[in-house]
Amino acid sequence: MTQELKISLRDVGVRFDVTARHDSLKSTMLNALRGRTRRDKPERRIVHALKSISLDIDHGERVGLMGLNGAGKSTILKVMAGIYPPTSGEARIDGHVSAMFELATGFEMTQTGWDNIRIRGMLLGLTPAQVEERIHQIAEFSELGEFLDYPVKTYSAGMFIRLAFSVSTAINPEILLLDEVMGAGDVQFANKAKRRMHEFMEQGKILVFSSHSLDMLEAFCERVIWLRKGEIVLDGDAKGVLAEYQRTEG
């Protein structure tokens, strides 16, 4: 790996137009026919999920994100993953990203666990041959056993997490983004997942994850970014930020 891994966000803003969701073809056409489109429309409701965030994460850093629900943790991870194009500013990510989000979606419900491993593996950048090479390893790690032969619609929430986590971490990514997945699943799997995180961190790549557990953040990160309403409150050394967080938020 000659290339330096790096995440750099410059003035990144993300806006969601909430009004757009309730627009129908009918109302748009009717409005167009009536003429005065803009004025008749209900006020545009825009949610600023992120407001001009600038930060750099360099090779080997382990960064934790914290903040209340809706603070922008998931949004910032999705920008880092290249899923949300910033609506303003610029995001540059150098390195192969593997991400896993709180709600593991993107399963083919009627297909088996095996089929879903294949599809997810490919979407994470593996070739079919590489998927076949690792599929048993992934299956073993997930501990889903014979459930892998069943359609995933029969799975419980915890089993989805197991499957998704096993695939996402099996690809040996350079940048791993995890959104509140560490606390998920049963105790046994959580411990296993922690071990895998440690292995991953020893390879000196970039890890960014969000969590509500201050213990987890302290154990895994050297740097913590505290978000509130789409803005960075504090960004720095884990101990300092966590202490400040506890002091103010009690």
Next chain:
Amino acid sequence: MITYNSASSKPSLGEFVSAAKLWRVWFHMGVQDVKSRFRNSVLGPSWILINLAAVIGAVGLIYGRLFHQPMNEFLPFLTIGIVVWSFISSSLVEGASAFVVAEGYIKQFPFPKIIYLYRAMVPYVIVFSIGLVIFFVAMALYQRHIGWGALWVIPGFALFLLINFFHLVIVAHVGVRFRDLPHLLGSLIQIAFYLTPVIFTVAMLKDRGLAFVYMFNPLYYLIEIVRYPLLNSALPPVEVVYVSLGYCVFMGIVAFLVVRKMSQRIVYVL
């Protein structure tokens, strides 16, 4: 090693090319889509064959009589017409939800979104190929001759594929924003079916002074670039070729504009 630079990632032709290179992914997904549709059914994908054969059999026997058509000409004509039509209608109607059904993937994986459009095309091509088999069986049954000129179907089909892909690109993007679109297109395409020479022939329209019905219908030309070479073993008439090419360019431009305007917003609207 991938670099995402969102400021410079304006949708471009490059995105379509790089997505096409990932053919193993979208091809796999498309084939899985077909398989999972028939999971746990006894007859499996042969239902595609049965469905088509049943429709063609029923419609062919009744309408052939109604229209006083010689069966050896009418049945192959009807077969290829229906097969081509179902390709057009799927890419417009089902295609309008191509991004919507891939929502889970789009929100989880930083993969070029265009692969979900290629993936959507795979089942249509599979169904088309099965239909083509029925067509050749029908031709053989009625001992119709197929000459080398039928090979014109290859460039014809390439153009046909491209136009349908442009259709799909447009409706998939717009369909994310306007969820009424699949329903709207569903009814429009049903109306269009009765206005396009699929079960009736061009000659029938001409005889009754209704030639305008097909002459101003782009879908007719779209069907003809595939149907004509297969039935007549010859290059389609020049006006068919020119109209199809022109329509293709036009749809290409519309698709380009739609992609440029909407591509970046897709993930936010989903």
